Amino acid sequence: MAELTGLIAPCFARRDLRSNASAHIRGLLCPGTAGNCWSLAQAAGHARPYRLQHLLSGAVSDEDEVRDRVRCFVARHLGEGGVLIFDETGDLKKGTCKHYVCSLTDLVKAAGVR
Known part of the structure; x- marks a missing residue:
């Protein structure tokens, strides 16, 4: 996981976006997640999906x-x-x-x- 997040880190200008991208990938790799932002956020340990939703819809990358x-x-x-x-x-x-x-x-x- 560290290797993959290191590879994609330069694609994001801000540290919070890099962190959100890493959380999104972790959520996608968790077995049994539904693939929506709510379940991905929960799998990544977030209480709400807002950071992942911003990553997908509004972040500059x-x-x-x-x-x-x-x-x-x-x-x-x-x-x-x-x-x-x-x-x-x-x-x-x-x-x-x-x-x-x-x-x-x-x-x-x-x-x-x-």
């Missing part, structure tokens, strides 16, 4: 960078050689970790191979 860093972390720890990403918009750019952007046709082919 580099969301794309957070996504890329979490994706690379997960890929590295799952031992995958790369991550196959479907991008129907065509906007996704190759990030800092090894991943492959594909069309829907390529995604269906890859799923069939597995």
Whole structure:
């Protein structure tokens, strides 16, 4: 957990936002949480969901960078050689970790191979 929160910390300018992001991740990783801000806040030890709601709806952060860093972390720890990403918009750019952007046709082919 410390490694992941350290990786995403530079994406948040303020310490309280970094803390809230860490709490949000802890809540997501707790078994049996419903995935809404109330249950995530309770799982993270918060009495109310307001800090997590602000993180998701109003905090200033580099969301794309957070996504890329979490994706690379997960890929590295799952031992995958790369991550196959479907991008129907065509906007996704190759990030800092090894991943492959594909069309829907390529995604269906890859799923069939597995």
